Amino acid sequence: MSLLKIRGLSVTFDTLQGPFKAIEDIDLDVEELDTLAIVGESGCGKSVLGHATMRLLDDIAVVRGSVIYRGREVYAMSRKELLEMRGKAISLVPQSPSASFNPVIRIGKQITELIEKAGVAHGMEAEQRALTYLEYVGFSDPHAIFGSYPHRMSGGMCERALIAMSTSTEPDLIIADEPTKGLDALSRKNILDMLHRMTAESSLIMITHDLKAAAMCKRIAVMYSGEIIEIGPTRVVLEHPVHHYTRGLIDAQPSRGMRPIPGRHTICSHKSEGCRFRDRCDRVRTECGRHTLLREIEEGHMVRCHYA
Amino acid sequence: MELSLPGNLFRLLNDTGIKSLDQNPLRSLGIIILTALVLVAVFAPYLAPHDPKQTSIPYQSPSSEHLLGTNDLGQDVFSELIYGARVSLTIGFLSGIISIVIGVTVGIFAGYFRGWAEELLMGTTDVFLLIPSLPLMIILAAYLNPSMWNIIVVVGLLCWCSTARLVHSRVLQVREMQFIESTRALGYSDLYIIIRHVLVNTKDIIYAKFSLAVASAMLSEASLSFLGLGDPLNISWGEMIHFAFSRGGFANDMWWWYLPPGLMICVTLLAFIMLTIEGRKDSKILELI
Amino acid sequence: MLELTDVSKIFQTSFLRRDRKVAVDCVSFRLKEGEILGLVGESGCGKSTLGRLAVKLMQPSGGHIFLDEKDVTDLPERQFREYRQRIQIVFQHPESALNPHFTLMDSILEAFYRLGTPKSDYQTMLERLANEVNLPLDIVDRYPNQVSGGEIQRAVLTRVFAFKPRYLVLDEPTSMLDVSVQAHILQLLKKKAREDRMGMLFISHDLEVVRAMCDRVMVMKEGRIIEEGTADKIFTDPSTPYLHKLIANV
Ligand SMILES: Nc1ncnc2c1ncn2[C@@H]1O[C@H](COP(=O)(O)OP(=O)(O)OP(=O)(O)O)[C@@H](O)[C@H]1O
Ligand SMILES: Nc1ncnc2c1ncn2[C@@H]1O[C@H](COP(=O)(O)OP(=O)(O)OP(=O)(O)O)[C@@H](O)[C@H]1O
Ligand SMILES: [Mg+2]
Ligand SMILES: [Mg+2]
Numbered sequence: 001m002s003l004l005k006i007r008g009l010s011v012t013f014d015t016l017q018g019p020f021k022a023i024e025d026i027d028l029d030v031e032e033l034d035t036l037a038i039v040g041e042s043g044c045g046k047s048v049l050g051h052a053t054m055r056l057l058d059d060i061a062v063v064r065g066s067v068i069y070r071g072r073e074v075y076a077m078s079r080k081e082l083l084e085m086r087g088k089a090i091s092l093v094p095q096s097p098s099a100s101f102n103p104v105i106r107i108g109k110q111i112t113e114l115i116e117k118a119g120v121a122h123g124m125e126a127e128q129r130a131l132t133y134l135e136y137v138g139f140s141d142p143h144a145i146f147g148s149y150p151h152r153m154s155g156g157m158c159e160r161a162l163i164a165m166s167t168s169t170e171p172d173l174i175i176a177d178e179p180t181k182g183l184d185a186l187s188r189k190n191i192l193d194m195l196h197r198m199t200a201e202s203s204l205i206m207i208t209h210d211l212k213a214a215a216m217c218k219r220i221a222v223m224y225s226g227e228i229i230e231i232g233p234t235r236v237v238l239e240h241p242v243h244h245y246t247r248g249l250i251d252a253q254p255s256r257g258m259r260p261i262p263g264r265h266t267i268c269s270h271k272s273e274g275c276r277f278r279d280r281c282d283r284v285r286t287e288c289g290r291h292t293l294l295r296e297i298e299e300g301h302m303v304r305c306h307y308a
Numbered sequence: 309m310e311l312s313l314p315g316n317l318f319r320l321l322n323d324t325g326i327k328s329l330d331q332n333p334l335r336s337l338g339i340i341i342l343t344a345l346v347l348v349a350v351f352a353p354y355l356a357p358h359d360p361k362q363t364s365i366p367y368q369s370p371s372s373e374h375l376l377g378t379n380d381l382g383q384d385v386f387s388e389l390i391y392g393a394r395v396s397l398t399i400g401f402l403s404g405i406i407s408i409v410i411g412v413t414v415g416i417f418a419g420y421f422r423g424w425a426e427e428l429l430m431g432t433t434d435v436f437l438l439i440p441s442l443p444l445m446i447i448l449a450a451y452l453n454p455s456m457w458n459i460i461v462v463v464g465l466l467c468w469c470s471t472a473r474l475v476h477s478r479v480l481q482v483r484e485m486q487f488i489e490s491t492r493a494l495g496y497s498d499l500y501i502i503i504r505h506v507l508v509n510t511k512d513i514i515y516a517k518f519s520l521a522v523a524s525a526m527l528s529e530a531s532l533s534f535l536g537l538g539d540p541l542n543i544s545w546g547e548m549i550h551f552a553f554s555r556g557g558f559a560n561d562m563w564w565w566y567l568p569p570g571l572m573i574c575v576t577l578l579a580f581i582m583l584t585i586e587g588r589k590d591s592k593i594l595e596l597i
Numbered sequence: 598m599l600e601l602t603d604v605s606k607i608f609q610t611s612f613l614r615r616d617r618k619v620a621v622d623c624v625s626f627r628l629k630e631g632e633i634l635g636l637v638g639e640s641g642c643g644k645s646t647l648g649r650l651a652v653k654l655m656q657p658s659g660g661h662i663f664l665d666e667k668d669v670t671d672l673p674e675r676q677f678r679e680y681r682q683r684i685q686i687v688f689q690h691p692e693s694a695l696n697p698h699f700t701l702m703d704s705i706l707e708a709f710y711r712l713g714t715p716k717s718d719y720q721t722m723l724e725r726l727a728n729e730v731n732l733p734l735d736i737v738d739r740y741p742n743q744v745s746g747g748e749i750q751r752a753v754l755t756r757v758f759a760f761k762p763r764y765l766v767l768d769e770p771t772s773m774l775d776v777s778v779q780a781h782i783l784q785l786l787k788k789k790a791r792e793d794r795m796g797m798l799f800i801s802h803d804l805e806v807v808r809a810m811c812d813r814v815m816v817m818k819e820g821r822i823i824e825e826g827t828a829d830k831i832f833t834d835p836s837t838p839y840l841h842k843l844i845a846n847v
Contacts, residue, residue, distance in 0.1 A: 016738055042747025042775050043733070095746050095773070098690040103484065151484055152610065155689040155769070156640030156802075178746070181772040182689065184639045184802045185846040209775045252777040254805035260781035264731055486693040489654055490753075494711050494760075495681030508698040 001071055003203055004030040004053070004090075004173060009065035011045075011052050019062075022048040023226045026065070027294075030173065035204045037214035037234065039249065040223030041265055046207045047095050049223075050175045053205075054092055055082060069173075088118040093166040095177040095207075097158040101150035108134075108146030111165045118169040133164040138190040155182045163191060167198060174198065175205045180213050192216055211238065211253060219300075222246045225265060225276040228294065232301030242303045244281045275305065283307065338582030345576060349393040356387035360543070370564050377564040380555045388548060389568050395544035396576070399460050399529045404522035406464025411471025411521075412514055418472070419479025420502055430476060437469045445528060449537040456539040463528045471517045475510055482509045516584040523580035530573055545569035599628040599651065599684065599764045599796060604660030605820075606646050620646040622820035623660070630763060631794040633787070635811030635828065637804065637843070643820045644800045645689050648766040651798060652686045653677055664764075682712070685762035687770050689800075691750040695741045701752040702737040708759040726755045731781050746773035754782065758789075764796045771806070783810055804844060808832050816840050 006028040013020045023045040030036055038046050051057050053067055055074050067074040069085065077085065086092075094100045101110060111130040115121055121129050127146075134142035137160040150158055159182050167174060179195065180188045192213055195204060208214050215238060221231040222243065230243040241247045248261035263280035275281070278288040287306045294302040348355060357375070364382040368374055376385040418429035445462055452458040482488065483506070491501050507514075532538060533546030536554070540547075552558060552566035606621040620643045628634050636644050649655045653662065653669065661670045664680055672680075688694040695704045705726075709719055727734050732751040736744050744752075750773050757765065767786070771779040787810065789795045801807050807814060807828065814831045816824040816839070824837050835841050 013743070015743075017735055040775065042750075042773065042778050043745040047745060096690065096692040098486070098693045104481065148610075152608070154641040154645060160640070178773065182640075182769055182802065184637070185804060185843050187640050188802070189846050209773070209779070211776065249775065249777055252775075252780045254776075254780075254803065254809050258780040258783060258809060260784065261777045265733070486688055486690065487696045489649075490686075490688060490694040491696075491707065493652060493654055493681060493686050494708055494756075495678045496707075496711065497675075497678070505696050508696070 002029045002031050003034070003070060004028070005066075005068040006053065007066045007068070009049070009052055009067060010063070011048050011057060012062040012064075013060070014062075021226055022061075023052070023223075026228060028221070028228070028231075030203050030205065032172075033199065033201075033203055034219070035199050035206070035217040037217040037220040038205065038207045038223060039209065039211065039214055039220065041225075041245075041249075042209075043265065044223045045226045046223055047177055050092060050177055050205070050207060053175065054086055054090055056092075087114060087171070088120070088169055089171055090173045090175065091166045091169060091171040093163055093174070093176040093179050097155070097162045097182075098150070100162055101158065103149065103151040106147055106149060107153075107161050111146075111161075111168055114165055115168055120169050129168055130164070133168040134161065136167075136194050137161070137164045138187050156184065156187060159183060160187060160191065163194075167194075170198075171202060173203045173205065175207070177207045178209065179206065180208065180210050188213070211250065214238075222249070227276065227304065229277070229304045230302070231294070232298075232303075236298075236301055242297065242301075242308045243277070243305050244283060245277045248280075332585070334582045334585045338579045338585075341575065341579035342583070345393055345397065345579070348390055349397050352390045352394055356384075356390045358384040358387045360384065360388040360391045367560075367562065369562075376568055377562070379551065379557070379565055385548075385565055385568065388543060389545070389572065392543055392545045392548055392569060393572070395456065395539075395542045396526055396529065396546070396573070399456060399463070399544065400522045400526035400576075402460045403464035403467065403525035403529070404518055406461070407467040407521045407525065408471060408514065408518045410465070411468035411517070412475050412510075414468070414472040415475025416479050416502055416506060416510070419476040420483055420498065420506060426476075429472070433469045433472045433476075436466070437473075439466075441466045442528070442531060445532060446535060446537065449532050454537055454539055456542045459529055459532060459537075459539065463525045463532075467521055467524060467528070471521060474513055474517060478510045478513055479506055482506050485509075519580045519583040523577045526573065526576060526580075545573050598630065598663070598665065600663040601626055601651060602661045602663070604647075604650055604657045604662065606643075606650055606655065607658045619820050621650060621657075624817075624820075624822050625660075626815060626822070626825070628764060628796045628798055630796045631790055632813070633790050633797045633799050633811045635807040635814035636798060636800045636817060637802065637807055637814065638817030639843075642817045644817055645768050647817070648686060648768050648798060648800060651764075651766055652681075652684050654686070682760045683762055684764040684766075685757045685760055686766040687753055687757055687768060689768040689772070691753045691773070692741060692746060694753055695749065697741055700738045700740055701744065701749070705737065705752060705756045705759070708756045712759065722759070723755075726758055729758065729785060730754045731778055747775065747778060750774060751778075751782075761793065762795065764798075766798045766800070768800045769802065770799075771801075771803075779806075786810070804832070816843075 006026055009026040010024045011022045013022055026049060040046055052063055057063055069089065108130055112126045115126040115129055131142045131146060134145050139145045139160065145161060153161065163179055176195065179191055183191060196216055206214065206217055214220055215234055217234055219232065220234045220237050221228050222245065223229065224245050230237060230246050237246065238250065241250055250256065251259050252261060261280055273291050274289040275292065278284045292304055292306050294304045295308060296302045297308050360383055362383065364378060366378055366380050366382040368378040370377045374384050374386065376389065379385055414429050414433060418426040445466060448462045449459060488501060488505060491505055529544060530546030533544055534550045536550055538544060538547040538550065548569040549566055557565035602625045603623045604621060605619065605623055608618040608620055610616045610618050624647060626634065638644055650657050657670065661668055664684065669677055669680060705723065706719065709722065714722060724734065730751045732748065732755055736748055741749055754770065771782055774782060783806065786797065790797055799807065799811055811828045814826065814828050815822050818839055824831065824840055832844060835844060
């Protein structure tokens with residue numbers, strides 16, 4: 001039985017221009033101890049997917065489809081079960097560190113509170129645990145950080161404290177939304193090493209823009225405009241990308257010459273049929289106007305393109 | 309979902325929280341009660357069956373002619389009640405507005421500018437908070453002429469302190485937020501930042517505090533009137549109780565005389581308090597992780 | 598030219614007078630028009646603080662700031678306000694740099710009001726700027742919590758570019774963008790530096806980006822500049838062991 005099974009997940013927001021589908025028909029499986037990287041254009045729905053998995057969008061969006069965690073449907077859980085699941089079973093490292101901490105409560109207190117809420121440890125033990133995790137994320141003086149206020153810390157320090165907070169409950173599944181942004185080379189390596197160590201006991205979904213960081217995951221999913229367009233083993237996808245968007249993305253890396261993909265992703269409320277990348281694809285043919293599903297082209301490697 | 313409102317109106321509705329009313333039945337109830345009360349006050353001459361000043365047979369118990377009976381002068385209690393809504397609500401709203409304007413101004417300037425302005429303003433607030441306000445009100449009301457306007461000013465000038473404290477502490481938080489800094493970087497003046505940015509981020513507590521201020525002003529007015537310090541020309545609910553008490557309504561158990569104004573005060577206060585009740589507000593962030 | 602001489606910033610971290618944190622320690626540099634100056638260093642070394650000091654959002658504890666040969670260090674805010682259009686900053690966390698009660702459009706329009714643009718030009722100006730930074734126009738009437746991280750980041754850039762500043766402090770301007778949009782923005786920044794002679798202080802953690810973008814690079818550690826030189830020299834021949842380590846870990 002897989003740890004997390006997402007089937008036909010769609011999220012529709014109600015905007016001034018009418019309903020807007022941020023993600024559509026996402027199917028995803030995460031096995032125990034699996035590591036999956038999600039990459040894709042900014043605004044393609046990665047964070048929305050992460051939030052929808054934890055059922056955080058209920059009251060602001062229409063969510064369809066099912067998310068099954070260890071055989072239980074997340075969208076059928078009671079409020080109490082849900083609160084138990086979040087934090088302890090699945091935990092999310094949110095994308096914006098500065099908005100995620102309460103600026104007027106000391107960091108240490110916020111972490112300890114979460115550990116106690118999840119019921120992992122209590123009292124002194126919880127504090128000790130918080131300190132340990134602060135040390136894991138590379139603070140040489142965890143006691144100083146434990147007692148400081150979030151608004152007095154630099155961007156990278158906040159980010160690391162947030163990672164310490166989210167991982168301190170040792171959840172079964174960590175969803176990390178851009179954990180390495182704003183970190184210098186040393187801290188970034190440190191965080192990636194730590195996440196890697198943690199994957200010995202838990203699964204990881206890492207949303208990232210950093211294709212090199214993505215390489216530490218076993219599998220990678222590429223999203224474009226609310227759909228998964230390519231998914232497969234990381235090595236295969238990064239070295240032999242099939243979809244033209246994936247190719248463009250890899251070529252846009254600074255080390256590969258920084259060539260942006262021409263054109264712009266257009267957000268339209270009523271997305272047209274067919275391949276969503278076709279306006280920007282240089283190999284577009286008439287076939288591309290028809291809708292296509294993810295097709296398996298080799299073991300575990302699936303692509304949403306007519307000409308794969 | 310298919311809202312065809314123009315953008316601005318939609319946002320306006322969204323901003324005031326009207327859209328979320330269906331998840332907040334208590335607040336809707338408060339709004340309904342208050343709207344009804346305000347309508348009654350505005351249309352009092354059309355709704356009241358009698359002129360409240362007109363006298364007839366005293367001490368009548370409720371009948372179809374006099375729905376709530378008559379008082380010692382033979383005035384219709386029901387009509388008096390309807391006209392009383394005008395007086396009570398006017399006093400409540402005007403004093404509420406005075407206290408909110410003073411409280412918000414003091415709180416914002418103290419919180420935003422810090423330094424000596426803060427020391428001075430918050431020091432003054434503390435002094436005002438220390439003064440036992442009801443006795444002071446009684447003294448002031450007793451020395452000034454017993455007119456409605458004096459009561460409004462006295463109550464308004466003595467009730468702003470807790471608003472100032474609350475707004476002050478919120479502004480201390482808001483001023484540390486980065487968008488304040490980034491607006492400053494655009495070259496805007498402090499006054500602009502206060503009006504456009506700080507105010508919108510404190511408006512939720514201003515709304516709540518306003519409705520509580522109106523409620524407490526009405527209560528203070530009722531206390532003053534009950535003690536006989538009200539305006540005899542504009543009979544409010546508090547004064548109705550006062551007369552019922554001093555002229556034997558309680559002693560002779562004429563419930564129709566003293567109970568209705570008391571109930572009206574309770575219901576109105578409750579409605580104002582219900583307005584401030586927030587719906588279940590989950591802290592998203594704590595749940596996120 | 599933007600020039601900082603011996604600028605320091607000391608934070609009082611507790612009410613007890615003894616607890617102090619020297620965030621920036623005697624830093625001097627010059628930023629010429631049309632130049633992109635990189636600033637790298639480990640997390641918490643004082644880069645963002647230095648950026649804030651450069652645009653005078655914080656008063657330095659010591660040292661001087663010269664803007665176009667004029668000493669603006671002790672200029673009161675009221676008088677410095679007229680210089681603000683010349684020198685702009687993009688903050689590190691874009692999601693908190695916009696008022697949550699304003700739509701992206703309102704926040705961008707704030708810059709237009711300040712500039713005194715006639716109302717009839719708003720639409721064309723907005724379209725031109727949004728196009729430049731690749732911001733989809735359909736999302737500008739949403740609130741900051743209704744758009745993605747990268748979209749806010751581009752909205753912030755739109756707002757800053759409306760001023761056509763002569764000097765710009767960029768604190769990790771592409772941290773939330775995917776590599777393709779990042780490449781687009783970086784090319785745009787380069788173009789602005791070359792064609793509009795905009796001087797930029799470019800703070801970033803991505804050493805590859807810094808190398809590709811910057812003319813000169815400064816390396817900061819614990820509040821001090823420990824190394825400075827042309828990008829090529831810094832990356833091919835780092836003189837301090839710290840930088841060695843930094844580069845080796847990319
Ligand atoms: N509450 C909302 N209401 C309306 N639209 C929304 C809302 N939240 C997100 N969106 C839209 O959904 C799309 C996907 O957003 P999401 O935050 O998932 O992007 P992302 O892939 O995480 O991008 P980034 O890499 O920039 O963070 C965006 O176009 C965004 O504008
Ligand atoms: N308001 C403040 N009060 C006290 N200390 C502060 C304050 N702001 C920043 N600091 C401290 O100053 C130091 C430098 O912070 P700064 O934000 O400049 O770092 P940075 O180089 O930008 O780091 P990062 O790369 O993580 O963003 C940090 O150690 C931080 O704790
Ligand atoms: Mg995101
Ligand atoms: Mg910083």
